[in-house]
Amino acid sequence: MRFQLTEEQRELRAAVRGVIGRRASAGSLWLVAPRGGAADSYSPAPPRGAAQRGASRPATVDSGPSLDRVLWRALGELGFFSLRLPEADGGAGLGLPEAVLVFEEAGWALVPGPLVATHLAAGEVPGADTGETVVAAADGRLVEWLDEADVVRPGAEGAVPLKSVDPLTPLHRVPAPAPTDPVAVLLTAAEQLGTATRVCELAVQHARTREQFGQPIGAFQAVKHLCAQMLVRAEVARAAVYAAAVTADRSDIAAARLLADEAAVRGARDCLQVHGGMGFTWESEVHLHLKRAWVRAQRGGAITESEELLADDLVA
Known part of the structure; x- marks a missing residue:
């Protein structure tokens, strides 16, 4: 049996x-062009005031990242956080498959913020479903965006600041690991799938346009193999994540998470290999995908x- 997205699911993703x-085009997300645009690509937005300061790094690295509340409310109005709430409670009454699709899109675009925690709090924390309230929660031993949150769920007591490898994800560490919510695990896998897809696209795009020795670097066998392996890992992870969204089985979710983590981290590393040194510059989003994948x-x-x-x- 072949499973295809419904027209409603495609419209939701779009x-x-x-x-x-639209928010990226306003220069708020480090991203300046919507997916599917002329370049079919997001690009990092130049940091505000960087030209005047002569800075080579984004201002957020120096001052700490700040959550985009306008985007947060826009996602809330769209139903991103209330997606799985019953219609009687003001939600869309949809399920895990639809949630996976929208979180995959967020991962593709490197949307920052405690998306999973706020989504899971919809219906319990006032304002979480509409994006008016930002919710932070301990996930394992980590709490993301603790200082920016309006509400912090139980389990984050005693959290201490932790230096984050991702400049757009401030972290705190809690003394004891919080219980794992299988839905949170699946939505994280969906975000990782979005990153795996994006870095594959970036690598192929660069391999087609970057020339060495008079021909695109994608003509070289080593680069071809890297891109092919990235695609295979991403598509295998996609099948596992989508299947886990349908079954909601803990074992299926665990398998999907393993495959998605591998596809995102290895894919981002291989994408950096294809880009070379320019992949580490602040003009490129490639290294940010790797850092976000590490954190997730x-x-x-x-x-x-x-x-x-x-x-x-x-064993059982």
Whole structure:
């Protein structure tokens, strides 16, 4: 049996893409062109005031990232956070497959903020469903965007600041790991899938346009192999993530998370290999995808936890 997205699911994904793209065009997200535009690409926006300061890094690195509340409310109005709430409670009454699609899109576009925590709080925390309230929660041993949150869920007590490898994801660490929510694990896998897809696209685009020795670097076998392997990992992860969204089985979710983490991290590293040194510059988004993938991979349900869950399931 072949599973295809419904017309409603495609429209939902396109709507999220449009909201993110319009906000990115305003220069707020480090991203300046919507997906599917003329270049079919997002590009990092130049930091405000960088030209006057002669700065070579984004202002957010120096002053700390600030959450885009306008985007947050726009996502709330679209129903991003209330997607799975019953219609009687003001939600869309949709399910995990639709949630996976929109979180995949957010991962593709590097949307910053505690998306998973706020989505899970919809219906419990006033204002979370509409994007008026930003919610932070401990996920494993990490809390993302603690200082920017309006509401912090129980479990984040005693959190201490932690230096984050991702300049757009401030972190705190809690003394004891928080219980793992399988939905949070699946939505993280969806974000990782978005990153895996995006870095594959970036690598192929660069391989087609960058020339060395009079021909595109994509003509070289080593680069071809890197791009092909990225595509295979992303598509295998896609099948696993979409299937887990349908079954909602903990073992399926654990398998999807393992595959998505691998596809995102290895894909971003290979994308950097294709880009070379320019992939590490602030004019490129490639290194940001790798850093975000590293951070997500440390959330609850990470490698060891998912592997142990699968092992227990096999033994049982």
